[in-house]
Amino acid sequence: MKSHHLATKGCSISETVCRLLNLLRLFSFSLPGLSVDGAGEIPDSCYVTAPGGLAQVMTCEVVNSASSQVVSGAEELVSSVLRIQTPDRMRTPCPVSVAIPFTSRHRGSYRDIVVKVIDGEEQTSYISPASTEGIYGGKRGSFAEVKVYKLGLFAVVSCIRRESFTIPRKGLSLKLSMDSRICFDYLPGTFSAPVVVQSMIQPVDGSFLSTLKWRSDVYQGVLSTSTLVYLTHPSTVRFRRPPTLTLPCPPNPDRKRAGEEPDHARPTSTATMAARPAHRVRSSSASVKSSRETGNEQLVLLGYKEEQWMVLENTTVRNMQNGLVSFELTENLQRLIVLRLASSVRPVHLTTLIEEVEASVHSSRVTIVLHHRTDQPQRAVVALVASKDLSWELAKLRREGYCGPPDPSGDIAMREGEQLLLSFRGNITSSGETSSESMTETITFHNQRKNRLFLQLTEVDEFGNYSSPHYKGTAIFHRVTKGQLPSSGDTPTTSSDGSPQNPVCKLSLTLPKKVRTISRPVECQSDVIIPLRRAASMAVRGADGGRRPALLVLCLRVRRSSIQLVKLKVPDHLSQQVFHLLAVWRRSLPTSADKSSLLSRYLCKSGRPDLAKELLGQRSSPLNA
Incomplete structure (x- = not known):
């Protein structure tokens, strides 16, 4: 009876598996985007591996208009924004593999490539891709491949690398993988129980500091800064023993150019360093004590606590070899940075400087x-x-x-x-x-x-x-x-009253401007030009020294400048002069004017009524055209 039950159960399982295999047969296909962003640098498509039934109804759309809502904080978009969806939000019975092409111009140890997914319920998730290189569509390139159960908006972003580590009760000395120069040294007994710590490192470009020093003279005493450290400890725990942090802080570039070798201090024990006189920033006098190891240079630690930056004047920052500095962390701080000074700078200016640097790095x-x-x-x-x-x-x-x-x-x-x-x-x-x-x-x-x-x-x-x-x-x-x-939609706002x-x-x-040429048919031009030439030849026929044509010109009331221009154009040809003046006169009249009657009247005034009768006898000529 038991064996029969097992046989029946095995048969039902095999049938179920067969049905699932037929239903969940995976197909690899490319989903082209329905629109393009005009960038021309990344293909507007993705490569999906999904069950056959799901693949037939799946669609992909490029929605780069929503890229502003996709990125946040220090994230940088490196791909097109794709909306992959199914009708009626069909559930995926197995994970769907999505490979998105991207192009990252700035890659380094401080940043990671992740895929950001916003599902239909507006929930955001970050997925580390299984691979960032591959061959899809017959081409090898950068593709971020992830497996998801929910569809929605997909985008590949570059974000600051976040490193998590656990501090046991026996302590830990850790060099960060993103920068081996940065070291966190937790002594045994720092915490009474294991604690999870998260860290992020934001490099500070020297050009930011140079720009700020160029804008304001109060920052001239600042030589360089360390990396900006984001450190997250549990807010409920306190340091039983202060941990030691080591950060890179570039030395004075002027001393390097002058060929001087910096006098580095040799790392010693904590007790020996604590016995040395500390160089600190005083809030009242804003002075910093200098040590022999650093010459005239001064090191200052600033921390972010209680929603503001402040100078940690009770913390000693020590100069080490190869441009490294170290200090003991006596309280839980969210952000840290070390400044190297050539002269004393007021604490209020230092905090303002760091606020501007923090805004500049983003x-x-x-x-x-x-x-x-x-x-x-x-x-x-x-x-x-x-x-x-x-x-x-x-x-x-x-x-x-x-x-x-x-x-x-x-x-x-x-x-x-x-x-x-x-x-x-x-x-x-x-x-x-x-x-x-x-x-x-x-x-x-x-x-x-x-x-x-x-x-x-x-x-x-x-x-x-x-x-x-x-x-x-x-x-x-x-x-x-x-x-x-706006939180939704593609139309941004400008101001409350609608004005920009x-x-x-x-x-x-x-x-x-386009060159506009008014071209008439040849026959129309001939119909106008020929009567004008005939009228000009009639006006000068039998003329006595050009006196009567001159009277005709006076009757036409043509501008003196036009007369002078015509004389310069055809100086020795009276008939051509009259022809050009008649053409100028004709263009100055409205279209509805009876030009033949007017010219006949002017011919009579100029003493040629015979020509007027001859012109009126040719009224069929298109002089009025």
Whole structure:
């Protein structure tokens, strides 16, 4: 009975497995995007491995308009934003493998490549890809491959690497994998129980500090900074013994250029270092004691606590070999940074400096370039390029057939995901827009993406700017921060009253006017020219020294400047002069005027009634045409 039960159970399991295998047979296929972002650098498609029934109804859509809502914090977008979905939110019976192409221009030990997924319930998850290189569609490249159970918005982002480690009761001395120069030394008994610690390292570019020193003289005493350390300890635990942190802080660059060897202090024990006199920052006098080991240089530690930066004046920072500094952490701090000073700087200026540095590491200096195609001036491109790469980007645009004017804008600070709204003023707008007063175009900034916007320019009034060979207008750019972006939708906000804020840039635009040639059929021209020549020859027939033609010209009331111009054009041919003057007179009359009757009257006034009768006898001639 038992064996029979087992046999029956085994049979039902095999049938179930067979059915599942038929249902869950996996298919690998490519999902092309339904729209493109114009970047031209990343294929707008992804490669999915999913069950056959699910693969038949799965769709993929490129939604780069939502890229501002995808990135947050220090994240940088390195791929297109894809929406992969199924009708009615079908459940996936097994994990679906998704491979997304991406391009990362800046890779290093401080940043990681992860896939950010926002499902239909607006829940965000970060998934480390199983691989970042592969062959898909017959091409080898960078592909972030992940396995998911829920579908939604997918994007590959570059974020600051987060490293987690556990501190046991017996202590731990750890060198971070992202930078082996950074060392955390926890002595035994630092915590009464194992504690999980998280750390992030944000490098500080020396150009940020140079820019801030150039803007303000109060920062001239600052030589260099260490990396910005984000350290997260449990808020409920306290240090029973202070841990020691070692960070890189570049030495004085002026001493290196002068060929001086820095006098590094030899690392010693904690007790010996504690016995040495400390160089500290005093809040009242803002002075720092210098030691023999550092010469005239001073080291200051700043920490972030109680929602603000402050100088830790009771902490001793020691100078070590190879540009390293070390200090003991006596309290739980969220962020840390060390400054190397050449002279005393007031603590309030130091905290302001760090606030600006922290804001600068998350922003980029960009330049707006608006160029026209050489062969088609109506086609233009707006490019947001890094200011440091401006020369290279301008050369690349020239190779692609784009050139100025206008000249590029000045430096503009923008953060990841911020937008620029482009509006037009004057007699130029983008095609398809009926009003030049409305915001017409949007471009989103991403540090590691090709930020381009292609435009088709056109004039507002084809008869405007009549005194210039060009149509004239202005492109105005307004910056929209992440806080001004709506939580949903693609239309950004500008201000509470609907009017745009102060623009960050204005670029003058010109468009060459089309050469307008009024061409008439040859027969019509002949019908007009021949009667004029006949009338001119009649006017000078039997003329006495040109007296009567002169009277005719006076009757025509042609401007003296036109007469002088005709004489210069044909100085020795009286008939041609009269012909040209008659042509000028004819063009000055309205279309409805009876030109034959008027000319006959003028001939009578000039003493040639015989010619007037002959002209009236030829009224069938198209002089009035």
